[in-house]
Amino acid sequence: MIYHVTDWDDAYANGAHIPQAEGFVPRWQSAAAAFRKAHRPQPLGRGHLFHPGGTPNGLMVFIHGGYWMRFDPGMWSHLAAGALARGWAVAMPAYTLAPQARIARMTREVAAAVTEAAGAIGGPIALTGHSAGGHLAARMICDDATLPDAVAARVTACVPISPLTDLRPLMRTAMNETLRLDAAEAATESPALLAPRQGIPVTTWVGGMERPEFIRQARLLADIWAGLGAPTDCVIDPGLHHFDVIEGLERADSPLLDRLLVSR
Template sequence: MTDIILDPWLDAEYDNRAKVPGHPAIIAGWARDAAAFLDAHPHADLGLRYGAGPRQAMDVFWPGAARGGPLALFIHGGYWAALDRSSFSHLARGLLAHGVAVAMPSYDLCPGVSLEELVDEVRDAAAFAAARAGRPVHATGHSAGGHLTAMLLATDWRARGLAADAVSGGCAVSGLFDLEPLIATKVNLPLGLDAPRAAALSPALMPKPRGRLRAVVGELEGAEYLRQSAVITAAWRGTFGVLPGADHFTAPAPLADPDSALVAAILADMRAA
């Protein structure tokens, strides 16, 4: 890849860890809460392989002993270069309480794979989950997972031998949909994006998909993150929302709360789809 020429303003806008000094405690809390949830939830299929890559596996959490009902997919973030599903199991709690199963995949990370390969892995994960459940899935994701959620909606599933609505809709929390600004930030170090690749991987530049996207962002996340969600919902005629008082690391917390407005909105979107 060519050397990155940093834009100081953009680099600061996308440096979530610098913007939230308390992020280490929040991330540690994710891991703690996820482990406790995993220990307490008996109805789960763990480590299901959906591909040959070292991280291509998922956990599926079911509302009860019967393996049935609607299915959501949660895709973790980490700027496509960090984290895995093990820190997010507890985020299944909100939908599970309403009878919705939740599949959580990990995926191989950049720079070990290209971002194009990573997107294809998540497509494979969604196809695997939909086939296993025998029904379409509703995608959700945080941060880079929000980008991947939108990429799933933009996928031509018929070309992959599946129903056109294999992914019936999506909710992106603090997502990234216009990747061109990332080229001049440290986020690009493991990605190696140039302008043509960034454009090809930007959902905001893709045609409006069949499924509907809800994009929500924390009130405290800054101008670029607010712009990202506003741009995609304008382009795709989706639903834009702001999470009061939330920063980048607290924005996904409502997914763990069965009574949260975000969980209620996702359930309404699933019913509408």
């Protein structure tokens, strides 16, 4: 079967292809607010750092999505539930959104937040993020000194969820009027066009009901980085779409968290 995209805006449109998509944002906001009432976070710049009871087993970092243009960490607090139940601290960094910032600046801001959180929490570091946040999670382990060596050495797993790994197709979408991606930035900010740090297991995780472009992008990173020496896998989670594929982060016993929360 020939795969040929003719409408790039539709190729990256998620809500238009998810039943009752309009109900997800209010539910996320309500769940996140309730979670913060029960688990008061510590500030992490403009983001949040959640502590479990006792000494943390490690640090999980979740980077939010929204096509680098929308949302903030406060929308996703409830996604810390599974890791907290397993005794891990959870950092949810904030970053300046487009058009106020270019993607390269967002990469630097997230790296600074991960470094700050790593200074407060010892042990292994597990990196994840969703959609645009999946892109930023993968960027953290590119072999271009994005993270300081001492911090990167503690990363035991990276699980980008529904990640955007090659930014060049997004230059063909209307959203690029806001993102302002050009060929040079797309090349230097696309994980699939960069080399990974060695020795960090990488699993791209994507819903089986997602748009074909998201499945392709998830496979792309796993395939290319495997060829560059990284231990990789691509999990296509059956029956899940772009908005519910992240729900495994809420459950301590989910396969998603099993893949993410590992230690050497």
